[in-house]
Amino acid sequence: MTASAPIAVLGPGSLGALLARLVAQGDQPVAWWGGERAPVVERRAKRRGERDAGGKLPPDVLRCATPEEALGEAALVFLAVPAGALPDLARRLGARLSPDRLVVHAAKGLEGASGRRPSEILAAETAARRLGALGGPYLVAEVLGGYATTLVVASRFDEVHQAVHTALASDRIRLERTHDVVGVELAGAAVVALGAAAGLCAGLRLGSGARAVLLARAQVEATRLGLASGAAAETFGGPAGLADLLVVSADTEGLGYRFGRRVGAGEPADAVREEAESRTEALRALDGLQALARRLAVRAPTLEALREILVGNAVPAATIDELLRAGS
Amino acid sequence: MRPEEGREVVEDVVRRVQAEVLAARRTAPAGALESLINDAVFHETERLRRARDRSREVQAERAFWRRAQHRLQHATEVELVALLGDIVRWHAGEIVGRFDPRVYRFTIELMPWILTIGLNTAAPRRLLADLPRLPRVRHNLEIRGELDLARRMDDLGTILLVPTHSSHLDSVTVGWSAADVGLPPLTYGAGLNLFTNPVLSFFMHNLGSYRVDRKKRHELYKQVLKEYATVTLERGYDNLFFPGGTRSRNGAIENRLKLGLLGAGLTAYVNNLRRGKPKPNVYVVPCTVNYHLVLEAETLIDDYLKEEGKSRYIIEDDEASSWRKWLKFIHNLWQLDSRIFITYGRPLDPFGNPVDDQGRSLDARGRVVDPRSFVLRDGEPVHDAQRDAEYTKDLGRAVIDTYRRDNTALGTQVLATATLGLLRARTGQSDVYRLLRAMRHREAFRLRDEVYPVVEAVLDGVRRRAVRGELRLSDELDRQDAATVTAGALRHFGTYHQEPVAVRQGAELLVRNKNLVLYYHGRLSGYGLDDEATAAAAARL
Known part of the structure; x- marks a missing residue:
């Protein structure tokens, strides 16, 4: 894995596309997997005359057919799936989410019956250790509309804070760092x-x-x-x-x-x-x-x-x- | 370690500490180096001012620190760096062990005999009469757990053995057990006070220990200690630390560890990777030690219960400072046919992952992961103090989990837990301090109607937990009934301690030393047994 390896965003829907877009705006290579049904969803959206989910994606977002493909050799991986879908995706990726990758999820929620938090699910199902969580007050439509907001990146590891800051921060996106995952x-x-x-x-x-x-x-x-x-x-x-x-x-x-x-x-x-x-x-x-x-x-x-x-x-x-x- | 290698290690430590301090100075405020040295000089001068010792060693120390103080007053930047080197060299020289492999082998072979003869010096006639039937240390030490894995990891890399710590006897028993398991001599830091007892000092010197003076509290000394451990690990010397830092004051298994020294394993591993060492791995082996009776229990629990004593870190006047107490303790050990359980846990990598029998790191799902990948940045292994501190916290948690699982429940602990449940139910107090105040001087409980049923409930509790793998049982607890376990525990409780913990008086159990009840119960605390014992007691009283 090298420093120039792409950043991967795994996640269907507007949040995944938004993160891929924010990363690409910083002139960084990014691979995006938009979910198994992404092409169908996009075709329907286009038929209805809607924009791409998450706005028009820059051309240097590499769209991938599978999460494994998007993952590639990425050093920084965003998991932009809902909390309910996280356990399955984590199990599917398993050891591919290796300890050398920095893995940041944007899932807001808990596993219902157990009350496990997303980072607990990732620690139990994958080999990743340098984990982070993305939170904060943002609405996808507002970010796309150019409104400024603050995202929070929580991780026990300063290097995760730094990598997320480099990937997402801009004059409109302020990143707040915390160790309180x-x-x-x-x-x-x-x-x-x-x-x-x-x-x-x-x-x-x-x-x-x-x-x-x-x-x-x-x-x-x-x-x-x-x-x-x-x-x-x-x-x-x-x-x-x-x-x-x-x-x-x-x-x-x-x-x-x-x-x-x-x-x-x-x-x-x-x-x-x-x-x-x-x-x-x-x-x-x-x-x-x-x-x-x-x-x-x-x-x-x-x-x-x-x-x-x-x-x-x-x-x-x-x-x-x-x-x-x-x-x- | 040969003397010439010892000198190399000292110089290595000097170079590294100097480099670290100078690197940190780039981001530190102006005057940081002077402040660091000043702190060391101040602490040492104060320590020596209070010392009553007039030995040549102390005189030499006083002279060294006087010179250092003088040099500090007029030092330029370059001279400060030189002074730093001299202070680090001084401390490293004090710390370095004087280990002789020939004496080590001799000690290991002779230790059972020396101890056996030592403990019978009180009764020389008996010694002569019993010579052919004298007990052996091996009979009293039950060494179990992942012994093959520990040996294997020693072949595959370097071992960091991290035992629980409840008694100064640990240094001897664990050191000897490691030799018995087939591990090479361990390098380990032992408190200076252990060298003041002549019996203990003999073993300490020859089992591979180096001296740690815990009265030296300044930052530079701690840095030298950690660097010394790191250098010896990198040179392939298996190390032993007590990560709890000090003996458990209330008898409980450690639930917080000192992470500074524990992190030396990770630092050594990264350095090994960077140098391309053929066997870079460092394996952390948790080791849990359990005694029916603890040599210094009275002093330790008194210290725990004194509000102001909670911060008392170094105790120099406890039972371990008296060789007579040692002999009496070991004598009792044999008289009671008492066993010490030393359990070697599953080895861990420096990140807290368990390893398989080939020394490969496993993730939470049991899949093999490359330990290098935890420390890679842009494909290269790098140090990162913040990241590594987090990994070391994970390692600490994994060590504590292993301690809890490998903790061996013994009869004295079961009876103490049951007795505390009875006391709680009778006084209606769950808070320890209130409970101890509320108790009458001597509480008595009927054995058949009150004690045995509660002991049975606690036994049932520990057996259920043992089936679930939450702790271990001694053989006696596996098969004996409540009455037999109680009788065995009372035999232990009635001897050795100045005042018996509890005694049988007719059909009753008489609690004589409530503090020691609390102490011996400590080992089984945190498993949820207290509530079960109190509920069972409430149903009987």
Whole structure:
């Protein structure tokens, strides 16, 4: 592997394409795998007259048919897949993600039943050790539209910070570095869950005060979980936590938000879940947070109640009302 | 190490420390070198001012540091570098072991006899009468675990043996066990206080140890120590460190390690790669030592319980400083047919990965990975202090995991855990300090109705955990019932310590030394057995 080896971005959809685009803008060679169904998705998009996912890709983005091909000899690898798809991709790549590569994921969420964080999944399934997590308040459309934002790169290793900074930082993308991987991953999972909670509040036509109280309480519980897991409280109040939550809770077109809104508006949760299961990570994140809360014996009643509503085990209006009356 | 090689090692250490300090100076604030030397001079001068020792060695030290202080006052930049070299050379010279392979072989062969005769000096008539039937050290040391792997790794690379540390006796038992396993002499750092006991000092000098003076707390000394260990590892000398840094004060298995010396294995490995050494690998072998009774238990737990004593790092006035105590302890060991369990764990690479029987590193899925790939940058092995510190943390975690799995539960620990459960249930206190305050001077429990059922619950707990591979069992715990385990443990508890830990009085168990109950329970803490013991006790009281 040499310094001039390309950077690889593995991930379908707009986030994968966005990362490939950001890297290519820095005049660095990049190989991108957009998922098994990428060509079909792109053909459909073109038929509908839409732009390429993630905007027009520069010509020096090398599109690859398989993740193995994209991986090549890359020294820096971005895994831009949702948390639910990460275990399969990690197992598939296995030892190919070798210890000499710097591997950074952008998955916000947890493994549902076990509550494993993405970096724990990567450590267990691959040979990579120099791992990082990407977080922060960004919307793909805004980044493509030229708005400035801050990304957070969390890694135990300074060389991962440096490599990601070199790959992504620009006059519009500011990179914040932290060693608090646990904090960034748990804050990211909480944001995914709370995006759906924000939608739920909208569907229930709650006032902004009640919504803010609900989200703040859930965020405090997530912070408590983080502290019990060894994370720093500041992470939950920073760009990867609170800032991201502000963005996601206001993004009315976000998948999680839309899902929550429909449940709040009275559609049966089962029906919504079936329709949206492949698109939303909110339930998985809530499952994971709950699994973690049980394991660490941390009280998280708001997160638990939100999960019960979103899986259809509790009546939304009555449960939220009860939560708000109960106090913190 | 031959004397001429010792001199080479010293000069190697001097060159490296000088290079490191000068490299760090590029990014350090102005005056950093002067400050480093000043710190060393200040600490040493203060230490020597307090020393009561008037030996020639101490006089020479005083003269050296006086000269250093004088030179420092008028030193130019060039003179500072020269002074740094002289101080490093001075410390490295103090540290370097005086190992003689002929004496080592002699010591290893004779150690069982020396100890056997030593422990019988109190009863010379018995010695003569029992001469043909005298016990052997090998009978009392049960050495088990991955012994073949340890030998194999010694063939494939260099070994860093990292034992748990609960007693000064560890230095002798582990050193001797390594020889018995078939490993070459180990180079290891032993506290200066171990050289003050004449019996121990004999073994320390001849089992390959070098002297570490833990009163020397300044940064430069620590740097010299680490560099000395690194250089000897690179030269292929198997090393032994106690990564806990000091003896466990509460009897528990280490859950935090001093990572500075542990990282020497990784530094040596990268240096070996960069030099293209044919066998560059360094293997870390965790080793877990378990005693029914611990020589210095009373002093250690007292120190643990004293609020101000928690920071007391060096204890010079404990049981280990008295050779009579040593002899009494070893005598008891044989009288009770007590065994010391030394378990060699699965070897690890310097990144904390387990290795297979061919010395190849394995990832979390058991796939072979190239250890070089952990330290490559642009295809070349490089040092990176921040990265390597993270790898060493991973190694530390893997060592602690191995300690916990290889920890051998013994009867004294089971009875102490059960007794603590009974005390907790009776006083209703779970906090240790409150519990000790709430206890009456001597608590008694009925053996049949109270003690045995709780011992049975703890036995059941350790057996379940042993099946799951979470810890190990001694043979006795595998097959004996609660009453037999209790009787065996009480035999141990009733002897050796100034005040018995607990004794049988009629149909009752009388707790005599609650601090020692806490100490011996420590070895089984952290496995969730306390709650089980307390619940079983609450059901009986």
